Amino acid sequence: MTAAVEITGVSKRFGDVVAVDDIDLRIDDGEFFALLGPSGCGKTTTLRMIAGLDFPTTGSLKIFGHEVGTLPPNKRPVNTVFQNYALFPHMNVLDNVAFGLRMQGTDKATARSAATAAIGLVRLDGMERRRPAQLSGGQQQRVALARALVNEPKVLLLDEPLGALDLKLRQEMQGELKSLQRELGVSFVFVTHDQEEALTMSDRIAVMDEGRLLQIGTPEEIYERPVNRFVADFIGQTNLLEGTVEDGATVCLVNGARVAARSDLTAGTRIALSIRPERATIHHRDHGTGPDAGSAVDGEVVAVTYLGNALVHRVKLDWMEIEVREANDPDRPRFAVGDPVTVAWDPSAAALVADR
Amino acid sequence: MTAVGGVTQPRGATRWLLRANTWLVYGFFYAPIVLLVVFSFSGNRNVGVWGGFTLDWYRDFASDGNVQGALRNSIQIAVASTVVSVVLGTAAALALERFTFRGRQVFDALLYLPIIIPDVTMAVMMLLFFAQAAELLGFSKGFGTITLSHIAFNISFVSVVVRARLAGMDDRLEEAARDLYATRWQAFRHVTLPLIMPGVAGGALLAFTLSLDDVVITQFVTGPGWTTLPVYVFGLIRKGVTPLINAVSVVMLLASMALVALSLATQRVRGGQDAIDARVGPDQGLP
Amino acid sequence: MTGTLPPVDVAPPEVEEDAAPATPEFEAASLRQERRRGLLMALPAYGYLVLFFALPLLIVVVYSFATRNRFGGTDLSGWNIDSYRRLGEPLVRDILFRSVALAVITTVICLVVAYPFAYYMATRSEAVRNLMLVFVMIPFWTNFLVRNFAWRVILGTDGPLSQVTEAVGIGETRLLFTQTAVVLGLVYGFLPFMVLPLYADIERIDGRLLEASRDLYATGAQSFRHVLLPLSMPGVIAGSILVFIPSLGAYVTPEILGGAKTTLLGGYIVTQFLTARNWPFGASLSFVLMAVMLTATIVYFRKGGRTL
Secondary structure (H helix, E strand, O other): OOOOEEEEEEEEEEOOEEEEEEEEEEEOOOOEEEEEOOOOOOHHHHHHHHHOOOOOOEEEEEEOOEEOOOOOHHHOOEEEEEOOEOOOOOOOHHHHHHHHHHHOOOOHHHHHHHHHHHHHHOOOOOOOOOOHHHOOHHHHHHHHHHHHHOOOOOEEEEEOOOOOOOHHHHHHHHHHHHHHHHHHOOEEEEEEOOHHHHHHHOOEEEEEEOOEEEEEEOHHHHHHOOOEHHHHHHOOOOEEEEEEEEEOOEEEEOOOOEEEOOOOOOOOOEEEEEEOHHHEEEEEOOOOOOOOHHHEEEEEEEEEEEOOOEEEEEEEOOOOEEEEEEEOOOOOOOOOOOOEEEEEEOHHHOEEEEOO | OOOOOOOOOOOHHHHHHHHHHHHHHHHHHHHHHHHHHHHOOEOOOOOOOOOOEOOHHHHHHHHOHHHHHHHHHHHHHHHHHHHHHHHHHHHHHHHHHHOOOOOHHHHHHHHHHHHHOOHHHHHHHHHHHHHHHHHHHOOOOOHHHHHHHHHHHHHHHHHHHHHHHHHOOOOHHHHHHHHOOOOHHHHHHHHHHHHHHHHHHHHHHHHHHHHHHOOHHHHHHOOOOOOOHHHHHHHHHHHOOOHHHHHHHHHHHHHHHHHHHHHHHHOOOOHHHHHHHHHOOOOOOOO | OOOOOOOOOOOOOOOOOOOOOEOHHHHHHHHHHHHHHHHHHHHHHHHHHHHHHHHHHHHHHHHHOOEEOOOOOEEOOOOOOHHHHHHHOHHHHHHHHHHHHHHHHHHHHHHHHHHHHHHHHHOOOHHHHHHHHHHHHHHHHOOHHHHHHHHHHHHOOOOHHHHHHHHOOOOOOOOOOOHHHHHHHHHHHHHHHHHHHHHHHHHHOOHHHHHHHHHOOOOHHHHHHHHHHHHOHHHHHHHHHHHHHHHHOOOHHHHHHOOOOOOOHHHHHHHHHHOOOOHHHHHHHHHHHHHHHHHHHHHHHHOOOOOO
């Protein structure tokens, strides 16, 4: 099957700054795909290159098998939902939505009826005559969506589409976008810096940093098997315990403690062990029921935060502090600041990540 | 953000003084204008002395061939210089706000100079320039030289007003249009142009006003048969004040007011402020 | 949001023709094309200003080094700096000094009057503020000649001002054709140039800063001196330049309100061209005026000013 978007060896330089550094990316038809990373990581530039708003410096960019890297935006079968929407303030909702069809030469009546249908699709019936300034943020977002979708693009690009909405509306829209995408069966490529949003919505995620593509995978793969420190740290919260590979089954932590960790890395490789706070457990040290020493470290509780449904314990080890998050279960023992404890984890829950 | 003093209001004497100062300033602004209007209806030949109500001076105005001719000249020059400077100034604004090109900074600075240059200097410049040009090409001064000079300062004012408007416009809108299958021209025609229109209109009104107001530069580059209204009135004032000047002044005053009203109406948005900002350049009418 | 779009009578967009993959050469070419577009757009205005502004400016400089011949014409030969030497003559020095002094006085008066005015305006509610602004704009847009003429009417012998002062028993005022009248006319003409940049700057200041200073034990005067004034300094400088430059070059106002004994720079320059026919000297005087303006502007921008 041809990919909806296929990017091969694409780089983008602005003067001396390398915004995107030799990336390869394949987005399948009908996929909900997220470009995730901190600001300045090159995700928006990548999206703009797909849209045609920036030309790559080098590389090939194909949409359904057609090379489009050097085509202007109006000659590409993709549409964009812009950050802050970029709705035309001097046109009403109907004319905003009909704009793309009009520019393609569709007659006014047809364009308007198609626009009306698209406005219905995003549930804004009756708002056709309003100006963008008279709409709420959420409504503007829907208009932007209708304005792009009415053209039946082969790929829909979304630049931080939910960034300007408040939390509740954002969560609501996440669900709606997802179901809309499923109905239409069109690939959505969206840019976000919000890892939670990316995890919730996407079929696959590409994590970027400093212009490079670090990892592509399903949310689960990215969360459970991050390839390096950056990805582990950026997606969700994690504890990174540094150490060196001793053999295929053991890692020596910086304090000299040996813990079990499977890898096929050569002995002596510097790595970090990523342990999610919710995958670790905390135990009183003096209780004989202590866990297997092969995947545990000793420390002292320095802070306990009560979150209602969970408890977060900050534990001070000899060389660093880590966090352990446990469900608020009345049957579990409680811990106080100063308690000597052992923090343990299931070896399969600890991911070995490249130190850099 | 809270506006200044939206909260911290000065109290007591300071407050009273501030208020008094404000009323005095407005009195200072408007008393002369009001008195001018009042005395234009005065029957006394001495312009500052009341002598009973009369419309004689307006009748004189309406029947004075010199005044009428000068008014016609002024309007023709103002229209011609406005049209040209709006086109050139808008293109310049677009180039500076939306493109980078070689010589951009020099152009930016060059565009700024006519706004801040004292108009006596500009008048001298144009006089010497046309003297040289006339020697080479052999033309006589008049409509052409005045209009060319007015365009030279009006381009800058138009471009300042339009640039302010463009700077306030999200350039993603143009990208959105391109993304929605518009060609460059379509994006300009359907998105950029309608959005900067208030700025263009504001710039045009400003250019028109400045052209109508100018005395000094015009006086230096005018030729036989091309006396403009301000130049004519200035000449009259220097010869001696007559009540006819009162009437002419009131008519000019009304024209200015009409232009202000028009400019406020066309751009209740930000454009109005742009026009004020642009007008904060010394070249207005000028001493 | 569920459902599908009804089919439209138009084919969905397709790639008409495959393009070439991106190369640095293509990128550079498209950048060059973009630049060419910008230049092309600027070119008419650019060319116009070079021809009808920069060139005339250059001609003024050239003339200032030329020689005046016996017939009142100018010989573009025998280059010399005599015109600039004449700047040191007592008569010329007096005129320059008087012009600068009047321009400074005008600027100071405008600043003293406009600052509290702008502050008061900035502290009103938005509706009042906008209304006040409109009423500053009206005189601002009003024909300059007319506004000067109005003072001629007011200050004239037996004019309204004289009648008032006589009525209250101070006796007749004889202000017309004095330097005071010129300053009055200049202040009247240029006060809005001071008000607007000051207002723009003061209005932008976060009111909480003043509250904070008061909270930190500043008196009203101290919070003005240490918070309000420094924050509005760009407006003070911009306004001062905008009043000073045209006041220094003023020609219409002194001509209408000033007397024969109060020749100022602007009028003196005009005389060199229209009556004395000493073009090189007139050109050098214009150049001096322009140099002052340029210096003031450059200093302002160097000090971080953004707009004038």
